Amino acid sequence: xxxxxxxxxxxxxxxxxxxxxxxxxxxxxxxxxxxxxxxxxxxxxxxxxxxxxxxxxxxxxxxxxxxxxxxxxxxxxxxxxxxxxxxxxxxxxxxxxxxxxxxxxxxxxxxxxxxxxxxxxxxxxxxxxxxxxxxxxxxxxxxxxxxxxxxxxxxxxxxxxxxxxxxxxxxxxxxxxxxxxxxxxxxxxxxxxxxxxxxxxxxxxxxxxxxxxxxxxxxxxxxxxxxxxxxxxxxxxxxxxxxxxxxxxxxxxxxxxxxxxxxxxxxxxxxxxxxxxxxxxxxxxxxxxxxxxxxxxxxxxxxxxxxxxxxxxxxxxxxxxxxxxxxxxxxxxxxxxxxxxxxxxxxxxxxxxxxxxxxxxxxxxxxxxxxxxxxxxxxxxxxxxxxxxxxxxxxxxxxxxxxxxxxxxxxxxxxxxxxxx
Amino acid sequence: xxxxxxxxxxxxxxxxxxxxxxxxxxxxxxxxxxxxxxxxxxxxxxxxxxxxxxxxxxxxxxxxxxxxxxxxxxxxxxxxxxxxxxxxxxxxxxxxxxxxxxxxxxxxxxxxxxxxxxxxxxxxxxxxxxxxxxxxxxxxxxxxxxxxxxxxxxxxxxxxxxxxxxxxxxxxxxxxxxxxxxxxxxxxxxxxxxxxxxxxxxxxxxxxxxxxxxxxxxxxxxxxxxxxxxxxxxxxxxxxxxxxxxxxxxxxxxxxxxxxxxxxxxxxxxxxxxxxxxxxxxxxxxxxxxxxxxxxxxxxxxxxxxxxxxxxxxxxxxxxxxxxxxxxxxxxxxxxxxxxxxxxxxxxxxxxxxxxxxxxxxxxxxxxxxxxxxxxxxxxxxxxxxxxxxxxxxxxxxxxxxxxxxxxxxxxxxxxxxxxx
Numbered sequence: 001x002x003x004x005x006x007x008x009x010x011x012x013x014x015x016x017x018x019x020x021x022x023x024x025x026x027x028x029x030x031x032x033x034x035x036x037x038x039x040x041x042x043x044x045x046x047x048x049x050x051x052x053x054x055x056x057x058x059x060x061x062x063x064x065x066x067x068x069x070x071x072x073x074x075x076x077x078x079x080x081x082x083x084x085x086x087x088x089x090x091x092x093x094x095x096x097x098x099x100x101x102x103x104x105x106x107x108x109x110x111x112x113x114x115x116x117x118x119x120x121x122x123x124x125x126x127x128x129x130x131x132x133x134x135x136x137x138x139x140x141x142x143x144x145x146x147x148x149x150x151x152x153x154x155x156x157x158x159x160x161x162x163x164x165x166x167x168x169x170x171x172x173x174x175x176x177x178x179x180x181x182x183x184x185x186x187x188x189x190x191x192x193x194x195x196x197x198x199x200x201x202x203x204x205x206x207x208x209x210x211x212x213x214x215x216x217x218x219x220x221x222x223x224x225x226x227x228x229x230x231x232x233x234x235x236x237x238x239x240x241x242x243x244x245x246x247x248x249x250x251x252x253x254x255x256x257x258x259x260x261x262x263x264x265x266x267x268x269x270x271x272x273x274x275x276x277x278x279x280x281x282x283x284x285x286x287x288x289x290x291x292x293x294x295x296x297x298x299x300x301x302x303x304x305x306x307x308x309x310x311x312x313x314x315x316x317x318x319x320x321x322x323x324x325x326x327x328x329x330x331x332x333x334x335x336x337x338x339x340x341x342x343x344x345x346x347x348x349x350x351x352x353x354x355x356x357x358x359x360x361x362x363x364x365x366x367x368x369x370x371x372x373x374x375x376x377x378x379x380x381x382x383x384x385x386x387x388x389x390x391x392x393x394x395x396x397x398x399x400x401x402x403x404x405x406x407x408x409x410x411x412x413x414x415x416x417x418x419x420x421x
Numbered sequence: 422x423x424x425x426x427x428x429x430x431x432x433x434x435x436x437x438x439x440x441x442x443x444x445x446x447x448x449x450x451x452x453x454x455x456x457x458x459x460x461x462x463x464x465x466x467x468x469x470x471x472x473x474x475x476x477x478x479x480x481x482x483x484x485x486x487x488x489x490x491x492x493x494x495x496x497x498x499x500x501x502x503x504x505x506x507x508x509x510x511x512x513x514x515x516x517x518x519x520x521x522x523x524x525x526x527x528x529x530x531x532x533x534x535x536x537x538x539x540x541x542x543x544x545x546x547x548x549x550x551x552x553x554x555x556x557x558x559x560x561x562x563x564x565x566x567x568x569x570x571x572x573x574x575x576x577x578x579x580x581x582x583x584x585x586x587x588x589x590x591x592x593x594x595x596x597x598x599x600x601x602x603x604x605x606x607x608x609x610x611x612x613x614x615x616x617x618x619x620x621x622x623x624x625x626x627x628x629x630x631x632x633x634x635x636x637x638x639x640x641x642x643x644x645x646x647x648x649x650x651x652x653x654x655x656x657x658x659x660x661x662x663x664x665x666x667x668x669x670x671x672x673x674x675x676x677x678x679x680x681x682x683x684x685x686x687x688x689x690x691x692x693x694x695x696x697x698x699x700x701x702x703x704x705x706x707x708x709x710x711x712x713x714x715x716x717x718x719x720x721x722x723x724x725x726x727x728x729x730x731x732x733x734x735x736x737x738x739x740x741x742x743x744x745x746x747x748x749x750x751x752x753x754x755x756x757x758x759x760x761x762x763x764x765x766x767x768x769x770x771x772x773x774x775x776x777x778x779x780x781x782x783x784x785x786x787x788x789x790x791x792x793x794x795x796x797x798x799x800x801x802x803x804x805x806x807x808x809x810x811x812x813x814x815x816x817x818x819x820x821x822x823x824x825x826x827x828x829x830x831x832x833x834x835x836x837x838x839x840x841x842x
Contacts, residue, residue, distance in 0.1 A: 320825060
């Protein structure tokens with residue numbers, strides 16, 4: 001089925017420049033983009049327009065790091081650093097997801113919030129609880145959003161209510177993997193192996209999870225080098241490994257091109273080389289890094305090395321699911337980093353947009369651009385109320401929307417060719 | 422006229438702790454708070470309730486630094502640092518305010534945006550144009566907001582359309598001062614002397630402005646130590662002064678307790694002493710400081726010295742008039758500063774709230790608190806849609822609102838006892 005979308009089209013082909021097509025056309029066949037045009041090719045003439053807007057049409061945003069259960073604690077408890085925050089705030093909240101009726105309510109609200117946001121694809125941590133994780137997966141399938149979702153695995157350093165034993169953890173993970181494997185391969189919701197982070201996952205559990213990732217060919221998500229106390233804890237637990245990144249790579253948790261690691265603030269040069277070698281996706285989470293006093297991530301290093309990078313809201317370390325806010329903050333923190341590291345060029349707006357779309361989107365396949373063959377994930381932005389009194393270029397309208405718009409400006413949202421609201 | 426407001430009351434008496442009164446009462450007579458109560462005193466029984474809410478009642482927020490004309494360029498051009506941004510982006514936009522019909526439209530939209538925001542009192546820069554500044558003042562009076570407003574004075578280093586000569590600049594400034602002086606002393610909109618910043622104001626003009634401030638007993642607003650290139654420029658122009666702060670103090674522009682200086686990122690210890698001596702109010706503008714690559718302001722130094730501090734949106738260096746965003750970012754940047762300056766304790770939520778209310782409010786008189794004798798500036802916050810699934814304390818509800826709420830949550834806004842929407 002062919003659909004034509006007409007509007008002011010903006011997307012990212014390369015990191016440092018936006019592609020802008022005023023009053024252009026996107027032809028979409030089924031779930032994929034067939035082409036983008038300044039004038040409608042003859043072959044499409046007579047096709048009716050699925051969208052005809054004076055607003056902007058841009059790719060949907062990708063959120064590479066969300067804790068769904070922490071949606072209920074977002075915007076609170078930020079006086080603590082990572083480790084005490086986990087123990088005193090986050091883990092007790094996550095324990096409540098053993099109650100399926102609590103999960104029903106909380107995950108219902110989370111998915112509704114995500115659906116109304118700019119995000120079309122996300123990497124999502126649930127909790128250790130298999131049943132409420134299934135529920136979250138069902139709700140995401142109903143929403144039309146694209147997502148990788150994982151039950152969290154943790155068999156040490158957690159509150160008693162969240163502590164699993166290794167066998168139970170693996171058994172439940174396999175049940176979820178098998179259940180989702182039975183889906184159509186085009187299903188938009190897929191499983192991702194989710195060891196919480198090294199301090200909460202024993203070597204034995206990590207090894208088993210690494211084997212599952214290999215056997216099923218599925219991806220892995222976790223946390224890496226977020227906080228100095230966390231790093232000290234990791235090295236105390238794993239004197240057998242060279243560094244934090246090596247723990248994951250030594251235990252098979254960095255499948256090539258299929259691992260996404262959040263934060264990466266304190267990676268050494270050797271650790272960055274491992275990320276490069278294993279083609280790891282880095283999820284940069286500036287809001288969380290600020291809220292939890294983690295530090296400013298040296299993003300330019302990763303960009304210069306050609307390491308894949310995207311953005312993560314890290315709700316509840318981050319307080320908002322709006323990726324626009326994270327784009328703005330990524331740019332802002334990179335500028336502040338530059339004031340003390342003048343060799344480290346600040347992130348440009350085009351680069352931040354690339355991270356939120358094509359950069360992060362690459363974790364989900366051909367996602368995040370309007371180039372031919374890409375899945376059509378899109379936002380139609382009605383920016384008519386963001387009045388400027390002055391004429392603006394398309395690039396300025398997009399920058400203005402990202403800095404000053406809100407989800408009230410989203411007039412339509414599409415995932416893999418389907419309108420989801 | 423007595424009015425009783427009932428709700429969950431939160432305000433700041435001291436910097437590091439919130440005062441919270443669940444289901445309490447505020448008695449307001451005319452424009453001032455008469456008292457705050459856990460249970461309604463007998464003498465008020467039978468009075469009808471002006472507000473009866475299950476939401477929060479908090480003081481209105483104070484924005485100590487806004488450029489009204491730059492509202493039209495907010496959220497754009499942030500790839501530049503301060504000096505090129507002024508020359509290439511801001512000054513051309515400000516030139517358009519010579520056209521009164523343009524100003525009518527742009528200032529109309531700005532004041533409408535400010536009215537719908539959390540801000541009840543503001544310090545506002547206009548442009549050099551007297552007529553459009555009068556128009557802005559009229560619109561602010563109609564809005565019911567409280568504000569100090571000044572025509573900008575600049576007689577060097579500006580684009581030709583913004584350059585004044587000294588005599589013209591002083592004559593027009595005096596006309597505006599005299600016009601506003603004729604108002605009732607309770608008028609909520611007042612004049613503030615507004616030399617743009619040292620690089621754009623000659624010694625002679627600064628001296629004349631300093632005399633006006635003294636003669637009329639009115640306050641002064643300007644910019645101080647925002648950016649390293651700016652500081653170098655100031656010292657090139659004024660070898661006769663010890664430092665940037667001394668330029669203002671030497672030329673009479675720091676009237677005691679009546680000057681507000683934005684930014685103050687790079688003040689030396691000696692300069693901070695001058696601020697202390699002259700009881701200068703510091704307007705901390707974290708969003709602008711990030712957007713324009715200015716740097717992280719060492720806020721803790723000022724707090725430890727007991728220097729008065731408040732928050733400024735600095736629109737258009739900042740992109741949003743929502744002071745909640747600036748509170749969150751002030752906390753976030755103070756945490757990131759702490760990661761590299763461990764002696765510098767991060768800003769607590771209570772301290773940020775104090776800056777946005779009683780701290781900044783002190784520039785306007787008894788403003789920013791619900792203590793007896795304070796002007797009743799208030800926001801009624803309906804936070805029922807910020808659902809948490811878990812029971813929250815009042816302090817948590819306020820923190821949650823600041824981090825995740827929006828102006829849609831403002832159910833009522835009061836300035837000096839009057840409901841303005």
